[in-house]
Every structure is written in structure tokens, then in C-alpha cells.
Amino acid sequence: MAHPLLVSLLDLVFPPRCAGCGQSGSWLCSACLATISWIRPPICPLCGEGLAGEGRCPRSEHHPQLLDGLRSAAWHAGPLRFALHRLKYRGQRVLADSLGAVLVQAWRREPFPAEVVMPVPLHPTRLRERGYNQATLLARRLCMAVGLPLDERSLRRMRQTPPQVDLRAAERRENMRGAFCYAGPPLDGRSICLIDDICTTGATLEACAAALREAGAGRVWAYTVARPRFDPAPPPGSDR
Ligand SMILES: [Zn+2]
Ligand SMILES: [Zn+2]
Numbered sequence: 558m559a560h561p562l563l564v565s566l567l568d569l570v571f572p573p574r575c576a577g578c579g580q581s582g583s584w585l586c587s588a589c590l591a592t593i594s595w596i597r598p599p600i601c602p603l604c605g606e607g608l609a610g611e612g613r614c615p616r617s618e619h620h621p622q623l624l625d626g627l628r629s630a631a632w633h634a635g636p637l638r639f640a641l642h643r644l645k646y647r648g649q650r651v652l653a654d655s656l657g658a659v660l661v662q663a664w665r666r667e668p669f670p671a672e673v674v675m676p677v678p679l680h681p682t683r684l685r686e687r688g689y690n691q692a693t694l695l696a697r698r699l700c701m702a703v704g705l706p707l708d709e710r711s712l713r714r715m716r717q718t719p720p721q722v723d724l725r726a727a728e729r730r731e732n733m734r735g736a737f738c739y740a741g742p743p744l745d746g747r748s749i750c751l752i753d754d755i756c757t758t759g760a761t762l763e764a765c766a767a768a769l770r771e772a773g774a775g776r777v778w779a780y781t782v783a784r785p786r787f788d789p790a791p792p793p794g795s796d797r
Contacts, residue, residue: 573651575589575636576589576636576639576640576643576644576649576652577589577592577635577636577637577639577640578636583655584640584649584651584652584654584655585636585640585652585655585656589635589636589637589640590636590655592635592636592637593631593635593636593637593659594631594632594634594635594637595630595631595663596628596629596630596631596632596663596784599612600628600667601614601616601617602626603620603621603624603626603627604616604620604621604626604627604759605626605627605628605629605784606787615787616787619726619758619787621759621762621763621766621779622763623763623766623767623770623777624759624762624763624766624777624778624779625776625777625778626669626778626779627756627759627762627778627779627780627781628663628667628669628778628779628780628781629663629755629756629780629781629782629783629784630659630660630662630663630664630780630781630782630783631659631663631782631783632783632784632785632786633755633783633784633785633786634783634785634786637656637659637782637783638783640652640655640656641656641754641755641782641783644656644691644694644754645691645754648687648688650688650689650691650694653691653694653695653697653698654698656695656698656754656782657694657695657697657698657699657702658698658702659782660695660698660699660752660780660781660782661698661699661702661703663780664699664702664703664780665703668703669748669750669778669780670748671705671748671749671750671776671778672705672706672747672748672749673705673706673707673708673747673748673749673750674696674699674700674705674706674707674708674749674750674751674752675696675707675708675709675711675712675749675750675751675752675765675769676690676692676693676695676696676707676709676712676751676752676753677692677712677751677752677753677761677762677765678690678692678693678712678713678714678737678765679692679714680714680715680716680717681714682717683717690709691754692752692753692754693709695752695753695754695782696709696752697709699752699780705750708741710741711739711740711741711742712737712738712739712741712765712768712769713737713738713739713740714736714737715735715736715737715738716735716736718732718733718736726758726760729758729760730758730760730763730764732760733760733761733763733764734764734767735764736761736764737764737765737767737768738768739768739769739771739772739774741772743772743773744769744772744773744774744775745773746773746774746775747774747775748774748775748776748777748778749769749774749775749776749777749778750777750778750779750780751765751766751769751777751778751779751780752779752780752781753779753780753781754781754782754783755781755782755783755784755785756779756781756784757784757785759779762779762781765777765779766779
């Protein structure tokens with residue numbers, strides 16, 4: 558895989574191509590943006606899941622315990638999914654602008670009253686490999702647009718966690734325990750919104766929230782660009 562710096566240079570030399578459909582001219586074209594499947598009300602006030610007819614949250618037995626609220630802008634599908642994959646695994650940091658705009662649009666409709674925004678941190682080793690933290694880029698875009706302060710250094714990832722793909726929700730939570738710590742100025746009850754690209758079970762976000770609460774945070778919310786549709790009974794070994 559190309560070095561992130563080389564990829565950035567190539568982005569400058571070659572004209573942009575849409576991460577969704579490959580058409581040249583932009584990083585995420587208007588046709589692909591139009592396919593975004595926004596998560597719109599009615600949604601669960603706690604976990605932000607879309608609610609069907611009778612209004613019961615399909616996630617209610619798997620609700621986050623340590624978050625005051627969780628929202629995602631859109632379903633993890635179609636061109637948005639390709640673009641998020643390219644941002645995270647293919648070195649296309651330039652996509653953070655378009656994907657951050659998706660987050661901004663959702664935030665403007667459904668904001669949290671946070672005093673400060675923090676991205677979910679990467680472990681320093683992973684950060685060196687990737688060259689950037691996609692959550693930080695998204696959080697910067699959000700803060701610039703909505704005028705909230707960003708703290709991208711105080712929350713830290715203490716250890717690399719094994720891949721979560723084959724773990725069930727409870728195992729994921731166990732897997733993430735103690736993975737983060739807060740090393741910034743006193744929080745004194747401040748309210749925080751965490752930012753990440755994707756959430757599946759929310760175990761990573763909850764582990765961040767645990768560290769923030771231990772350090773004296775008040776309310777803690779989380780916002781992600783996308784989430785996969787919730788499957789209440791995933792077969793063993795599936796991604797949950
Ligand atoms: Zn496109
Ligand atoms: Zn819910």
C-alpha cells in the first residue's frame with residue numbers, strides 16, 4: 558500500500574475521481590451524494606436507531622450504557638460506504654471534507670448541546686501507519702462548520718485492540734475495556750461529543766465514554782457518519 562504522503566501528492570497531481578462511482582470531477586459526486594440514505598425521524602432518542610411502525614427501538618436490549626445519546630448521519634451503504642472505506646483504508650484523506658459535510662448536515666438537524674468535541678483516537682502505532690486519524694479529520698470539519706471547540710489530543714488510546722469482527726457485543730465491550738484514557742485539563746462536568754466514522758455496537762464509543770466519565774466529564778454523546786443496519790440476531794461469527 559502506498560505511503561499516505563505519496564497518496565496525498567497523487568491527489569494533487571491527478572484530478573479527483575468520485576469514491577462512489579469513479580467518475581472524474583469530484584471526490585464524491587452529486588449523484589452519489591444524492592443516494593445517501595439519511596437516518597431520519599422517527600429515531601430512538603437514546604441510540605438514534607430508525608424506528609419502524611410501532612416505535613419500539615430494535616436496539617433497546619443493546620443500548621449503550623455509558624452514552625447519553627448516539628446518532629449517525631446515514632446508513633452505512635452504497636457510495637457512502639465506499640467513500641468511508643477509502644478514507645479509512647486507502648489513504649484518501651481528501652474524502653474527509655465531503656464525509657465531514659455529511660456529518661455537519663446531520664448535526665445541524667439533530668445537534669447535541671456539547672461544550673467540546675473529541676475524535677475517537679487511534680493508537681499511535683496505527684496513526685503512524687495511516688498518517689492521519691480519519692475521526693480527527695471529520696471532527697475538525699464539524700467543529701469548523703458549527704463553531705465548537707475541538708480537543709483532539711486529550712483522549713488517548715492506550716492499547717491496540719484485536720479486531721472485533723468475530724466478537725459478540727459483550728465480548729467487544731470486554732475487548733475494549735481500558736483501551737482509552739483521558740490526559741487533558743480537568744473536565745469538571747463538561748459535556749462532550751465523541752466523533753467517529755462508523756459505529757456498529759458502540760463498544761468503542763462506550764470505552765471512550767468510560768475514560769471521560771472517570772476523568773470527570775458530565776454528559777457524553779457520540780456522533781458518527783454512518784452505521785450499518787441493526788441486526789437483532791446476528792449469526793455467530795458475524796460482524797457484531
Ligand atoms: Zn459518484
Ligand atoms: Zn434505541
